[in-house]
Amino acid sequence: DIVMTQSPDSLAVSLGERxxxxxxxxxxxxYRYNNKNYLAWYQQKPGxxxxxxxxxxxxxxxxVPDRFSGSGSGTDFTLTISSLQAEDVAVYYCQQYYTTLSxxxxxxxxxxxx
Amino acid sequence: EVQLVESGGGLVQPxxxxxxxxxxxxxxxxxxALYWVRQAPGKGLEWxxxxxxxxxxxxxxxxxxxxxxxxxxxxxxxxxxxxxSLRAEDTAFYYCAKGPAAPVSNxxxxxxxxxxxxxxxx
Numbered sequence: 001d002i003v004m005t006q007s008p009d010s011l012a013v014s015l016g017e018r019x020x021x022x023x024x025x026x027x028x029x030x031y032r033y034n035n036k037n038y039l040a041w042y043q044q045k046p047g048x049x050x051x052x053x054x055x056x057x058x059x060x061x062x063x064v065p066d067r068f069s070g071s072g073s074g075t076d077f078t079l080t081i082s083s084l085q086a087e088d089v090a091v092y093y094c095q096q097y098y099t100t101l102s103x104x105x106x107x108x109x110x111x112x113x114x
Numbered sequence: 115e116v117q118l119v120e121s122g123g124g125l126v127q128p129x130x131x132x133x134x135x136x137x138x139x140x141x142x143x144x145x146x147a148l149y150w151v152r153q154a155p156g157k158g159l160e161w162x163x164x165x166x167x168x169x170x171x172x173x174x175x176x177x178x179x180x181x182x183x184x185x186x187x188x189x190x191x192x193x194x195x196x197x198x199s200l201r202a203e204d205t206a207f208y209y210c211a212k213g214p215a216a217p218v219s220n221x222x223x224x225x226x227x228x229x230x231x232x233x234x235x236x
Contacts, residue, residue: 040222042159049209049226050151050159061224093159100219101173103149103161 002026002096006106012114019081021109023094028074031098038098041070041079044108045090053092054079081111089113116140116225118210123230126200136193136210136227144168144188147213149223150195152206152232162208163195167216178204200234207231 003026013019029038037057042050052061054070057077067082081088094106122134136148150162163184164173172184183196193210208230211223 038220042223044159049228050223051226052222052224055214055222055224095159095222097220097222101164101171102175103164105159105161108158 001102002029002099002104004094004096004104004106006092006094006109008109009107010110010112012112013081013084014114015086016083017114019084019088019111021079021092021094021111023072023077023079023106025075025077025096025098029096029098030074037073037077038096039070039072039077040095040097041068042093042095043088043090044093050093084111084113086113116212118212118225118227120208120210120227120230123208123232125233125235127236128201128234130200131196131198132200132232134195134197134208134210134230134232138191138193138210138212141212143191145216147216147218147221148186148193149211149213149218150184150193151209151211151223151226152204153209153229154203154206157206160206164213164218165193166218171218173218197232200232202234205232205234 005024007022039057041054044050058070069080091108117139119137147166149164165184181199185194210227212225213221214224
């Protein structure tokens with residue numbers, strides 16, 4: 001199985017500042033035949049189910065604010081919140097969907113307000 | 115509006131069985147793959163099982179293989195998870211999730227239900 005490792009486990013950022021979360025996969029999730037990275041990001045607020053933010057590593061889901069962006073390729077990926085808002089307090093997970101019939105998540109990164 | 119509503123959770127003794135259901139609405143049910151994902155209280159996300167639009171492709175995590183069975187009834191817009199031989203480590207919130215396409219493999223999960231809590235304890 002592909003192991004997904006996020007860093008840091010938690011971070012505290014001031015309102016309006018940038019938050020950066022990293023995700024590293026144990027093997028490449030880039031499918032060379034279509035040049036797509038099989039990597040998604042989810043946001044989970046307290047007491048709520050996860051919500052899809054980003055898929056194909058950098059495509060923002062409809063309705064997601066443009067302060068959220070995804071980047072990276074191969075094994076190294078980043079979720080950036082360009083200007084942290086109070087409503088962005090949550091745990092963020094990356095997920096690989098490269099492996100046929102198997103999906104794995106990172107351990108999660110908790111984002112708080114400093 | 116896509117809605118996924120799980121039910122069937124509760125307290126069950128180790129070794130016993132439980133059947134979860136997920137009622138779907140707001141989309142053409144038999145056009146999409148569906149999944150179960152669980153989350154132990156205070157822990158991270160773990161994919162459990164997935165099923166393609168026509169039940170032709172089914173997958174399980176190693177941790178539940180041989181004990182859990184996923185199924186769907188396209189006529190009833192419903193997804194199920196039959197859980198047998200339950201263990202304490204199966205205690206978790208179980209979420210039903212929808213994929214963005216009919217095949218089960220190589221896609222993310224675009225909508226999630228609110229979850230149902232399964233507690234395995236004597």
